[in-house]
Amino acid sequence: MADAPYKLILLRHGESEWNAKNLFTGWVDVNLNEKGEKEAVRGGELLQDAGLLPDVLHTSTLKRAIRTANLALDAADRAWIPVQRSWRLNERHYGALQGKDKAATLAEFGEEQFMKWRRSYDTPPPELADGAEWSQSDDPRYAAIPSELRPRTECLKDVVVRMLPYWYDAIVPDLLTGGTVLVTAHGNSLRALVKHLDGVSDEDIVGLNIPTGIPLLYELDADFHPTTPGGRYLDPEAAKAAIEAVKNQGKK
C-alpha cells in the first residue's frame, strides 16, 4: 500500500430546492431543502463514524455548500475549525440555462444538445446577459472579481481553469500541514477537481457524476496523487444509487 500522507474529503452539498424542482442552478444562490439538510447531517455522521475529523474547511460562496458544511461539521462536533470560502469553488455558471427547467429544456432542444450543455467538457451554454433575471452581475460577493474574469457561462473546462489556482494556492498548502481537509462544493466544481486528481480524460469526465451529501475520501501520496483512483465514498451503496439519479435528471 502506497504511503498516503494527505487526507482530502470532498462533499457535494445536500439536495437543494432547485435540485428537487429539476431546475438548472449554477450560480443562483438557492437554499437546501429538508432532504438536503438531512443529507448534510448524515454526511457529518459518516465522517465521525469513520474517525475522519476535518481540521480545516474550504467552501464555495454559495449557501447550499456553506450550510451543508455547517450542518455536517455540527454533526461531527467540528463547527469550530477554520474556514476559507472562494467563488473558485462555485458551481459551474450555467449561463442562459440558469433558472430553466431541465425536463422542458430536454424536450425543447433534444437529448444530444441537452447532454452537450450538461456534460460535454468544452461546450458552454449560451451566455447570460448582465442584469438578466438569474444573473449575479450585481451580487456584492463577486464585486472583487474583475468584469472580464466574471463568468457569464462556463463549460467544465472553464471551471477547471478557474478552480485550479485555488487548489494549488489554498487547498494544497492546508494539506501540507498534515491535517484533514474538507472541501464542500458542487456537482460540477467537484467533477473539475476529481478530473484533476485522477487525471480523468476529457472524454471520460463526461460520464462522471457526483451524488449529493455523501463524503468522498481521497488519500493522497506525497505528489498529491490518489492512492485509490476515484477515492472512496463513505457510503458506497447510497452513492451508487444517487449517482444514477443525477445522471438521469431531466428524463422524467
Ligand SMILES: O=C(O)[C@@H](CO)OP(=O)(O)O
Ligand atoms: O443545475 C446545476 O447547477 C447542476 C447541479 O445541480 O446540474 P447538472 O447536474 O445538470 O449539471
